[in-house]
Amino acid sequence: MRIRIRHETTYRYAEAPRMAVQHLRLTPRNHDGQHIVGWRIDVDRDCRLVQSEDAFGNTLHRFSVDGPIESISTVVEGEVTTFDMAGVVSGAVERFPPILYMRETSLTAPNAAISAFAREAASKESGTLARLHALLGALHESLIFDADATHATTTAAECFEHRQGVCQDFAHLFIACAREIGAPARYVSGYFLRSDAEDQVAGHAWAEAYVEDLGWVGFDPTHGVSPHENHVRVAVALDYLGAAPIRGAQSGGAGETMDVRISIAQAPAFSPSQSQSQ
Amino acid sequence: MDSLLTQFDELAGADGRTRAPYRKLSQWLAATPPELLASRREQAELLFRRIGITFAVYGAQEATERLIPFDILPRILSRGEWTTLEKGLIQRVAALNAFLADIYGGGEILRAGIVPADLVYRNPAYCPDMAGRRVPYDIFVHIAGVDIVRTDDQGFFVLEDNARTPSGVSYMLENREVMMRLFPELFAMHRVAPIENYPDELLATLRSVAPPRANGDPTIVLMTPGQYNSAFYEHSFLADKLGVELVEGRDLFVRDDIVYMRTTEGPRRVDVIYRRIDDDFLDPLCFRPDSALGVAGLMGAYQAGNVTLANAVGAGAADDKAMYTYMPEIIQFYLGEKPLLQNVPTFRCREAEALAYVLDRLDELVVKEVNGSGGYGMLVGPHATRAQIEEFRAKLTAHPQNFIAQPTLALSTCPIALASGVAPRHVDLRPFVLQGANGARVVPGGLTRVAMTEKSLVVNSSQGGGTKDTWVIDDAWVDEKAMGQA
Numbered sequence: 001m002r003i004r005i006r007h008e009t010t011y012r013y014a015e016a017p018r019m020a021v022q023h024l025r026l027t028p029r030n031h032d033g034q035h036i037v038g039w040r041i042d043v044d045r046d047c048r049l050v051q052s053e054d055a056f057g058n059t060l061h062r063f064s065v066d067g068p069i070e071s072i073s074t075v076v077e078g079e080v081t082t083f084d085m086a087g088v089v090s091g092a093v094e095r096f097p098p099i100l101y102m103r104e105t106s107l108t109a110p111n112a113a114i115s116a117f118a119r120e121a122a123s124k125e126s127g128t129l130a131r132l133h134a135l136l137g138a139l140h141e142s143l144i145f146d147a148d149a150t151h152a153t154t155t156a157a158e159c160f161e162h163r164q165g166v167c168q169d170f171a172h173l174f175i176a177c178a179r180e181i182g183a184p185a186r187y188v189s190g191y192f193l194r195s196d197a198e199d200q201v202a203g204h205a206w207a208e209a210y211v212e213d214l215g216w217v218g219f220d221p222t223h224g225v226s227p228h229e230n231h232v233r234v235a236v237a238l239d240y241l242g243a244a245p246i247r248g249a250q251s252g253g254a255g256e257t258m259d260v261r262i263s264i265a266q267a268p269a270f271s272p273s274q275s276q277s278q
Numbered sequence: 279m280d281s282l283l284t285q286f287d288e289l290a291g292a293d294g295r296t297r298a299p300y301r302k303l304s305q306w307l308a309a310t311p312p313e314l315l316a317s318r319r320e321q322a323e324l325l326f327r328r329i330g331i332t333f334a335v336y337g338a339q340e341a342t343e344r345l346i347p348f349d350i351l352p353r354i355l356s357r358g359e360w361t362t363l364e365k366g367l368i369q370r371v372a373a374l375n376a377f378l379a380d381i382y383g384g385g386e387i388l389r390a391g392i393v394p395a396d397l398v399y400r401n402p403a404y405c406p407d408m409a410g411r412r413v414p415y416d417i418f419v420h421i422a423g424v425d426i427v428r429t430d431d432q433g434f435f436v437l438e439d440n441a442r443t444p445s446g447v448s449y450m451l452e453n454r455e456v457m458m459r460l461f462p463e464l465f466a467m468h469r470v471a472p473i474e475n476y477p478d479e480l481l482a483t484l485r486s487v488a489p490p491r492a493n494g495d496p497t498i499v500l501m502t503p504g505q506y507n508s509a510f511y512e513h514s515f516l517a518d519k520l521g522v523e524l525v526e527g528r529d530l531f532v533r534d535d536i537v538y539m540r541t542t543e544g545p546r547r548v549d550v551i552y553r554r555i556d557d558d559f560l561d562p563l564c565f566r567p568d569s570a571l572g573v574a575g576l577m578g579a580y581q582a583g584n585v586t587l588a589n590a591v592g593a594g595a596a597d598d599k600a601m602y603t604y605m606p607e608i609i610q611f612y613l614g615e616k617p618l619l620q621n622v623p624t625f626r627c628r629e630a631e632a633l634a635y636v637l638d639r640l641d642e643l644v645v646k647e648v649n650g651s652g653g654y655g656m657l658v659g660p661h662a663t664r665a666q667i668e669e670f671r672a673k674l675t676a677h678p679q680n681f682i683a684q685p686t687l688a689l690s691t692c693p694i695a696l697a698s699g700v701a702p703r704h705v706d707l708r709p710f711v712l713q714g715a716n717g718a719r720v721v722p723g724g725l726t727r728v729a730m731t732e733k734s735l736v737v738n739s740s741q742g743g744g745t746k747d748t749w750v751i752d753d754a755w756v757d758e759k760a761m762g763q764a
Contacts, residue, residue, distance in 0.1 A: 019531060021575040023563045048534055050578075055406035062578050064533045095409060100399040153567075238406075247563050249574030251531060 001229040002037070003193050004267040006077040007203070007260075009246055014255025016068035022248040025189065025235040026076045027059035032083070032091035034232060039078030045069070056186075056242065057093030058235040067252065074246065079267055080232050087226025089208060089216040089233070098210040101184035107239040108187075110176040111157040118177035128183055128211045132219060135177050140224030143170055147202075152240070167205040168240050170221040174207040175239065178219075184210040186236050188218065189243040193230040193264050200262040203245055208236065285688045286430045287702050288353065297431065299354040299751060302467050307351075307693075307700060315350070315695045318460050322350050325456045347744030348453065349694040350460060353705060353726040360471075360722055360750040363426065363434055363709065366618035368718045369609060371422045371711045374441055374596045376612035378418035381595060382408045392611055393604050401601070402649060403442075403594030405557060407564055411581055414487045415715040418590035421480070421552075422711040423447075426619070426724075428690045435622045435687070437706060439605070441597035442589060443554045446725040446745075447710050448512035451476060451519070453725075453747040471722035471750040476710070477519035479721060480552075483714035484520075487586050488549045496549035498522045499539060501530070503555045503571045513554050522552070527559075532575030535582040550586045557591050599648045599682050600626065622687060628679040636683040637674060640667045643683040644735075645674065658735055660686050689735055692746065694728060704729045706737050707748065722750035 007026065022043075030036055043049060047063040054060040065072065104110075110118070121138035122131040142163055149164035156176040159169035171187050178185035185207055192204035206220035206227060218227035227233070237243035250256070286292060289300040296304045326345055355363070380387050381398050388395045398404055423444025425437040454473055458465060481498070488496035502513035504526050517524035529540055530548065538545035553560065559569040564577040579585045595601070601608075603624045609617045625632040625643075636643060640659050647655035657670040674681055691702035709724030726746040727737035737743040 019533070021532065021563065023578075050535065052581075055409055062535075062575070064575060066533070096406065097395060097399065099396045100406065102396070103400050103402070241567065247567065249562050251528075251574075 001083075001193070002079060002081050002267040003191070003230075003232055004077075004079050004265050005191050005232065005262070006075070007191075007245075007262045008073060008075045010071055010073040010259045011248070012071045012257050012259070013069060013250075013253045014257075015253050016070050017250035017253025018067040018069075019064065019252070020067070020069050020072060020248060020250045021064045022062070022072070022074070022246055024061040024063075024074060024076075024246055025054070025058050025243060026074070026245050027061065028078075028080060028190070028232055028234045029057075029059060029093060030091070031089060031093075031233070033085040033089060033227075033229075034083070035081045037079040037081055039076065039080075041076045042074070044071075044073040044075075053093075054235075054242075055095065056235070056237050057095045058237070058243065069250070069253070072248075082229040082232060084229040087218040087228070088214060089218060092216070092233075092236075098184040098216075101186045101210065101238065102179055103238055104179070105239045105241070107153075107155050107241065108172050108175045108179070109155065109157065110180050111160070114157060114160050114173070114176050115180050117160070118180040121177070122181045128209075129214065129217065131181055132178060132183060132209050132211070132217070135174065135181070136219045136221055136224060136226075139170065139174055139177065139221045143173070143221065145222065166202070167220075167222040171205045171207045172239060174209075174219055174221045178207065178209040186216075187239050187243050188227075188233055188236050189240070189245060190234045191232040191262070191264050192220075192223075193232075193266060198263050198265045200264060201260055203234075203262060204231070205240070205243075206231070285702075285704075286428065286690045288428075288431075288690050288692050288705075290702075291431065299356040299359075303352065303354060303464070306464060306467065312699065315700075316697065318350050319695060319697075322348055322456055322460055325459065326452075329452060329456075346449065347730050347742075348456070349703075349728055349730075349744055349746045350457070351693050351695050351700070352457065352464070352747045352749045353692045353707075353728075354468075354749045354751060355723070357471075357750060357752050362618070364720050364722075366434065366436075367422075367424055367709055367711050367720050369613065369615060369618050370424060370436065370439065370605070371419055371713050371718060373605070373609040373612050374419050374422065374439060374593075375417055375713060377608050378441075378590070378593060378596050379413075379416040380612070382411060382418075382592060387608065387611055390611065392607050393601070397598075397600055397604075398595060401595050401598055403557070403592065403598055405592030405595070407577060407581075408590070408592040413590045414489065414583075414586050417487060417713055417715070418593045419596070420483055420487060420588040420590075420713055422713070423708045423725075424711060426707045426709065427622075427687060429688050430690075434619055436602075436605070436619050437622060438599070439597040439602060440708075442594045443556065444708070444710070445509040445512050445554070446708055446727075447476060448515040449745050450710070450721075450723065450725040450748070452515075453745055457747040468749065469752045471752070473721045473723050476721045477516070479712055479719055480516075481520050481522075482716055483712040483719075484550050484552055484586075484588055486714035486716040487588065489583055489586060491584075492549040497539070497546060498550040498552065499525045499530075499548055501525050501527070501551050501553040501555055503559065507554075509554065516552075520552075527555075527570070527572045530573045530576070532573060532579050535575070535579045535584055537573070537576065537579045537585045548585060550588065552588050557594065560587075560591065599646055600628070600679075603682060622684050625683040627674060627681040627683060632683075633674065633678045636681075637671060640671060640674075642686060644686055645670055645681055645683045648680050648682060656736075658686065661733075661735070686735070692726070692728065694730070694744075694746070701732070703732070704735050704737065705746070723748035 146164040156172040159165040175185040235243040291297040423440040500517040561576040645657040689704040
């Protein structure tokens with residue numbers, strides 16, 4: 001499937017900062033399940049955008065801008081061709097052995113309730129893959145999507161208490177549970193093509209867990225499925241913090257607000273350019 | 279408890295005959311009236327109060343600053359003892375650096391199966407952002423504080439490697455200054471190796487690892503988490519001695535991967551940061567986003583090679599208490615040498631057999647949390663209550679991989695001067711090892727920490743331990759002088 005994505009993030013300040021620095025993880029890379037047809041990144045400020053690869057092999061762009069800064073707007077847009085790989089991620093950049101992804105982080109640390117839930121959910125199955133799918137099903141059934149219940153720094157344990165949250169929280173929970181049953185797991189940030197709406201207010205997030213003999217396999221607890229051709233994978237890390245689309249800091253200034261507009265639509269296949277489809 | 283009774287006293291020796299390095303001190307003590315010692319103790323207290331050397335204690339109800347107890351009697355090592363120790367320390371730090379360059383580089387020691395990969399990759403101090411990055415001259419640990427103990431006059435044991443931001447060197451320097459004012463007569467009797475050159479050596483070390491563009495004249499700063507940090511006194515003391523700016527995160531900024539310091543004359547480019555702030559707080563864009571202590575973009579500048587951080591980010595992956603147990607193998611692997619300093623025999627509780635042994639003997643052993651420091655999260659079996667032991671049993675059973683255990687060592691004792699007279703107390707020693715592109719050096723001595731409470735084995739200042747001046751004296755000279763007097 002060919003997917004067209006446009007993602008605009010605008011920060012506005014009531015009181016202009018003297019300076020701002022941002023780290024962007026907004027550029028997807030190729031793997032066997034996706035091919036980047038074209039991608040561009042644009043910041044509406046006079047700055048030098050430095051591209052590098054981060055610890056986990058994600059494409060990272062960094063920039064700093066001098067103030068006074070009333071707003072910063074970053075737009076990424078492009079097209080990606082995706083293939084349904086039944087959730088298996090192969091051909092991706094891997095910079096660490098799977099064991100690294102057993103590390104606990106504060107966002108993904110399990111508590112006693114999560115440990116008990118994970119063991120119980122996985123107990124009926126044998127084999128890592130089946131156990132992970134059992135976890136996926138159990139989490140999907142018991143979690144309720146509620147954008148107002150949590151925030152960017154909500155931990156897996158906090159989310160589990162009320163069983164409410166957003167895709168980020170569910171990914172953290174899945175990671176905590178997977179590591180609890182001995183499977184290395186990591187966070188994925190990306191995009192999801194919905195059939196019901198083109199415009200979205202947030203990106204998507206899911207998890208990947210390592211299965212011996214199969215490699216990394218995706219699990220999307222929000223939808224209760226393994227990622228398929230509607231998923232575009234952008235960045236991976238131990239948790240949200242390492243894969244966050246934008247991390248920024250300012251000196252001075254106050255009253256920051258953020259506005260995100262994302263549009264994800266299916267692009268006609270076999271079309272060499274957008275103009276032909278319009 | 280028996281082991282504590284057969285302790286080795288560094289003055290009295292095993293047989294009660296005064297050991298050579300202490301001969302003159304012993305004679306002097308015998309000839310000195312108790313009132314004089316008492317008055318010197320008072321003077322010392324006054325001097326330290328005037329200097330204002332304090333230490334904030336975490337976890338104390340009234341989190342106040344307090345004076346670290348100081349003992350006026352020097353701890354003395356012979357030149358011969360020091361030479362052995364110095365060689366061992368330099369060897370140890372060379373191995374720590376080779377290990378860090380390897381685990382962030384090719385990972386040969388992991389492939390060779392000498393250190394288990396999960397111990398490295400799951401170590402919270404292992405920093406993924408450093409993987410595949412070279413640091414200048416492959417030096418990760420520029421300043422190490424290696425904790426040393428002894429149990430007899432034969433050798434020294436390493437208790438702990440501190441490769442992150444070891445503190446205490448200001449006490450080493452202050453103790454010497456105060457001692458020279460209190461006891462000029464004792465210094466006249468001994469040839470004590472000087473340590474006052476430590477700030478110069480540290481500065482030379484930091485200069486040697488500056489990025490090439492600094493052209494031999496780097497701008498160096500000392501970065502502190504601020505005045506509420508327990509070691510803030512030391513940070514300001516050292517910045518002053520080094521003649522460099524003491525900065526907090528808010529005094530620095532990064533533009534286009536270059537670090538600048540705000541000054542009254544405008545931004546000034548910074549080449550080397552001697553940082554006394556933990557990895558987690560260095561850069562809110564890479565590590566803890568809520569850190570207000572760090573500098574946004576610092577890691578980018580660091581990875582671009584535009585600034586050197588001392589110690590390097592991720593150096594803590596080598597000084598973890600679990601990694602400690604592998605140090606003899608690590609030394610052998612990289613240097614092809616036998617370790618000159620011994621490790622204390624250590625049980626890795628992550629291994630089932632060791633765990634069972636430890637759980638059976640909690641009342642005999644010292645149990646330490648792998649990532650704890652400063653004496654927090656530690657059980658000294660022989661001195662623990664039933665409840666403390668049971669608490670640790672539960673912790674150990676739940677997370678055995680987080681703990682190591684060691685036999686309760688009969689730490690050596692040194693005399694200290696108390697109101698009631700001179701009495702032996704347990705000591706350890708933290709020498710400070712410097713490693714730059716200009717070589718490795720250790721100023722002779724270090725910080726002797728002393729458990730002020732009778733029979734206590736915990737010397738950490740956060741747990742009520744005190745300090746002593748540490749002397750390295752020239753044996754040959756002492757013998758000659760002694761003969762001359764005879």
